[in-house]
Amino acid sequence: MTKRKTQPPAEKKGLLSVLPLGSVGQDILRIVADSLQGILRIPVDLLEAEPLPPHTFMEARNQYNAMAIIRFLSENHSHNSFKTLGITGKDLCNPILTYVFGEAYMNGPSAVMSYHRLHQGQTEDPVSREQFLDRVVKVALHEIGHTFNLPHCHTGRCVMRASNNLKELDDKLNYLCDYCELFLFESLKKALDVHRNA
Amino acid sequence: MSRKHRFMVVDDELIVRESLSAWLEQEGSVVSKAESGEEALKLMEQNFYDVLFVDIKMPGIGGFGLLQKVKELFPTTLVVIITAYGTVDHAVEALRLGANDFLVKPFDPEGLGLLVAKLLEHRRLVEETQYLRTEVTRYRGGLDEIIGSSPAMVELFETIREVAGSESSILILGETGTGKELIARAIHANSKRMGGPFVPINCGAIPESLIESEIFGYEKGSFTGAVRPKRGLIEVAEDGSLFLDEVGEITPKMQVDLLRVLQDKRFYRVGSVEPLRADFRLISATHQDLHKKIADGSFRQDFFYRINVISLRVPPLRERREDIPILAKHFVKRFAMETNRNVDSIDESAMKILVDYPWPGNVRELENVVERAVVTSRKRIITADAFAYLMPGVPCVPVTAAPRSLQDAEVAHIRSVLEESDWNISRAAKVLGVDRTTLHKKIRKHDLQPANPKNSDMTVPAK
Numbered sequence: 221m222t223k224r225k226t227q228p229p230a231e232k233k234g235l236l237s238v239l240p241l242g243s244v245g246q247d248i249l250r251i252v253a254d255s256l257q258g259i260l261r262i263p264v265d266l267l268e269a270e271p272l273p274p275h276t277f278m279e280a281r282n283q284y285n286a287m288a289i290i291r292f293l294s295e296n297h298s299h300n301s302f303k304t305l306g307i308t309g310k311d312l313c314n315p316i317l318t319y320v321f322g323e324a325y326m327n328g329p330s331a332v333m334s335y336h337r338l339h340q341g342q343t344e345d346p347v348s349r350e351q352f353l354d355r356v357v358k359v360a361l362h363e364i365g366h367t368f369n370l371p372h373c374h375t376g377r378c379v380m381r382a383s384n385n386l387k388e389l390d391d392k393l394n395y396l397c398d399y400c401e402l403f404l405f406e407s408l409k410k411a412l413d414v415h416r417n418a
Numbered sequence: 419m420s421r422k423h424r425f426m427v428v429d430d431e432l433i434v435r436e437s438l439s440a441w442l443e444q445e446g447s448v449v450s451k452a453e454s455g456e457e458a459l460k461l462m463e464q465n466f467y468d469v470l471f472v473d474i475k476m477p478g479i480g481g482f483g484l485l486q487k488v489k490e491l492f493p494t495t496l497v498v499i500i501t502a503y504g505t506v507d508h509a510v511e512a513l514r515l516g517a518n519d520f521l522v523k524p525f526d527p528e529g530l531g532l533l534v535a536k537l538l539e540h541r542r543l544v545e546e547t548q549y550l551r552t553e554v555t556r557y558r559g560g561l562d563e564i565i566g567s568s569p570a571m572v573e574l575f576e577t578i579r580e581v582a583g584s585e586s587s588i589l590i591l592g593e594t595g596t597g598k599e600l601i602a603r604a605i606h607a608n609s610k611r612m613g614g615p616f617v618p619i620n621c622g623a624i625p626e627s628l629i630e631s632e633i634f635g636y637e638k639g640s641f642t643g644a645v646r647p648k649r650g651l652i653e654v655a656e657d658g659s660l661f662l663d664e665v666g667e668i669t670p671k672m673q674v675d676l677l678r679v680l681q682d683k684r685f686y687r688v689g690s691v692e693p694l695r696a697d698f699r700l701i702s703a704t705h706q707d708l709h710k711k712i713a714d715g716s717f718r719q720d721f722f723y724r725i726n727v728i729s730l731r732v733p734p735l736r737e738r739r740e741d742i743p744i745l746a747k748h749f750v751k752r753f754a755m756e757t758n759r760n761v762d763s764i765d766e767s768a769m770k771i772l773v774d775y776p777w778p779g780n781v782r783e784l785e786n787v788v789e790r791a792v793v794t795s796r797k798r799i800i801t802a803d804a805f806a807y808l809m810p811g812v813p814c815v816p817v818t819a820a821p822r823s824l825q826d827a828e829v830a831h832i833r834s835v836l837e838e839s840d841w842n843i844s845r846a847a848k849v850l851g852v853d854r855t856t857l858h859k860k861i862r863k864h865d866l867q868p869a870n871p872k873n874s875d876m877t878v879p880a881k
Contacts, residue, residue: 281524316523317525317527317530318526318527326440326444371443384527
């Protein structure tokens with residue numbers, strides 16, 4: 221039997237945007253945009269870089285508050301595109317966690333990710349550029365998955381599996397399992413219908 | 419995960435509620451948020467929660483106040499205390515009050531993930547242990563399964579412990595639904611024969627024509643259909659206890675046969691001349707007045723003396739009303755577990771209805787009433803409306819004693835169907851799903867007569 225996958229219809233631009241927050245390497249932006257476009261099969265816009273909003277900096281922790289960044293993106297970018305993923309090289313945390321690789325609300329309009337900690341290897345040496353970019357793609361897909369209402373996946377090595385450290389991040393694959401893919405396309409289809417009627 | 423876990427984040431800071439609930443929602447869990455202990459308690463009355471994350475410093479009853487209330491009212495819910503200013507004193511106090519863990523904000527994401535996994539695993543193990551413990555107790559039939567702290571029950575427990583060790587026959591007297599079989603199982607479980615089988619026989623449920631072959635067994639060819647030899651229940655009960663429930667229903671012929679077994683400690687399979695050794699302890703039970711049956715000649719006096727070496731009386735529920743709350747709570751816990759429903763307790767007004775009700779069906783009726791309430795309850799606490807039909811003047815369930823034995827129920831049912839069909843035997847037999855001959859036999863056996871002979875379509879044949 222031929223495996224059939226639910227495919228969303230082709231759409232115009234403006235559905236998903238990748239926003240560099242501060243100075244972000246072109247190779248990072250390109251691989252994130254390409255991966256999202258390849259997996260979600262919708263056009264992804266690469267936006268002009270913007271500085272991180274100063275009010276999101278938590279001086280006491282020397283980190284940026286991911287929740288505050290998401291709120292900023294939702295307030296300032298949701299009219300431009302349906303979902304926005306912010307990328308930064310600064311370290312992120314939230315009021316209850318010491319650090320986060322990324323942050324998103326379930327079914328929310330925006331997500332944010334940081335590659336600040338993704339260079340770290342098991343020894344003092346950083347990991348290869350290839351492994352680093354693989355980690356970046358996994359975090360980006362994972363956070364965008366949450367914005368399409370995908371919860372953490374408990375089967376296999378799906379990219380939606382929770383990863384609270386770099387080893388767990390390395391252990392998972394950089395794509396969705398069949399179930400999560402199905403749920404994502406159902407959610408995407410619903411979102412596109414809403415977007416069209418808006 | 420087998421089901422969606424339910425969490426609640428209780429914190430007066432919006433940003434903490436949002437961050438922690440967002441993290442938990444990503445796990446696929448259902449998360450509620452409350453900004454005070456009072457709001458949390460209100461939500462808990464409506465829904466079941468697996469784990470609560472509670473901040474210490476909140477206006478109103480505060481984190482520790484909420485922790486105490488939760489442990490008192492909803493003891494199965496786990497509580498994690500969170501604080502921004504962790505001191506050893508706070509941690510000790512939280513654990514002393516029953517908190518399941520203590521976290522200082524901000525948490526390490528890896529630690530939070532491990533903590534949640536550990537708490538849910540702990541919960542699963544507690545539930546599993548409770549279930550297995552109940553099953554083991556029920557299987558072994560120990561005294562733990564009999565619930566009661568009233569003086570009458572305490573005295574009964576003492577008597578059971580005293581008499582269990584002896585080999586004497588025991589007769590248990592008590593109204594229907596008082597738990598006579600549980601008492602019999604407890605006697606067996608506390609006796610020297612506890613390693614042997616406990617074989618219950620409901621004498622009222624086995625047809626007269628079958629009871630002999632069921633109890634004594636038979637040899638191949640002893641009657642039509644005996645294509646292979648079969649062990650009787652007396653043989654099965656070897657080295658164990660034989661429990662004759664509803665012993666008052668036993669036929670005079672069988673009383674003679676059993677009397678012989680009890681005297682000679684030997685018996686014969688149907689169709690055999692080879693004596694077999696009978697080695698069992700006899701426990702009997704009845705709700706009937708055997709003295710009355712002896713007086714009217716339907717029960718043999720010598721058999722009565724043989725089975726009634728020691729007699730125990732199980733008090734009806736109306737004579738031990740102080741046991742109703744603990745029994746009701748026990749049933750709530752059991753049925754909540756068996757039916758997988760999140761019901762924790764019964765409120766005061768509902769309990770008052772239970773305590774005041776006459777309970778003609780005794781503990782069995784209470785068990786059924788609580789099961790119904792648990793299954794139909796939409797809240798965690800069962801309220802008075804669940805038992806409104808038990809109150810006087812509410813005609814939903816008749817308070818008068820309904821027929822309790824299988825035979826009484828059969829007689830009542832046949833009579834009502836016959837009356838409905840104006841004693842038209844063909845019509846009544848069709849409704850009852852039996853043939854006319856069977857219905858005629860039942861009418862003769864139970865000596866049924868039309869309530870109004872003029873309206874009936876038949877003349878009842880002579881017995």
